[in-house]
Amino acid sequence: MRHHFATGAIAACALVFVVTVGHTEDLASIEILGRNLVNQNCAVCHLKPQLGAKTYGPALNRETLGGNVEAIRDFVSIGNQRMPGFRYRFSVAQIDAIAVYLKSVPATLAATPASAVTR
Numbered sequence: 860m861r862h863h864f865a866t867g868a869i870a871a872c873a874l875v876f877v878v879t880v881g882h883t884e885d886l887a888s889i890e891i892l893g894r895n896l897v898n899q900n901c902a903v904c905h906l907k908p909q910l911g912a913k914t915y916g917p918a919l920n921r922e923t924l925g926g927n928v929e930a931i932r933d934f935v936s937i938g939n940q941r942m943p944g945f946r947y948r949f950s951v952a953q954i955d956a957i958a959v960y961l962k963s964v965p966a967t968l969a970a971t972p973a974s975a976v977t978r
């Protein structure tokens with residue numbers, strides 16, 4: 860009995876938590892979906908296997924394509940001669956999640972133009 864009471868109390872708290880955070884909670888789960896998709900499908904070309912290693916594609920972060928979510932969605936959907944498009948692989952919602960996630964990735968030093976570093 861005691862055990863059931865505790866479970867109920869925990870469930871009630873979780874419910875209150877979800878209702879109170881509402882929007883923020885949605886955004887976070889979209890970012891998590893985007894991060895998982897990127898880790899599983901883009902890492903081979905875009906993420907460094909180790910520090911200092913070169914990647915085939917450019918670093919992806921909030922500065923990618925000028926931080927333009929529209930442009931990121933289009934590029935990921937269509938691709939170009941060096942990168943495959945993902946429009947048949949992913950749903951619109953999945954591509955949105957990727958674009959939202961990239962906006963949350965801070966620009967790293969590696970992504971900084973050389974001219975900005977030497978000054």
Ligand code: HEC
Nearest residue numbers: 900901904915916917923924931934935939941942945957
């Ligand atoms: C086969 C390797 C490969 C895979 C897999 C790949 N990319 Fe790319 N990606 C590239 C290359 C190479 C470029 C640079 C294209 C160019 O400049 O012509 C690029 C460019 C991009 C750009 C434009 C960046 C810029 O600054 O111009 C975005 C955005 C991007 N990729 C996102 C993704 C996402 C998201 C995924 C996974 C869903 C992905 N890519 C998977 C190779 C890849």
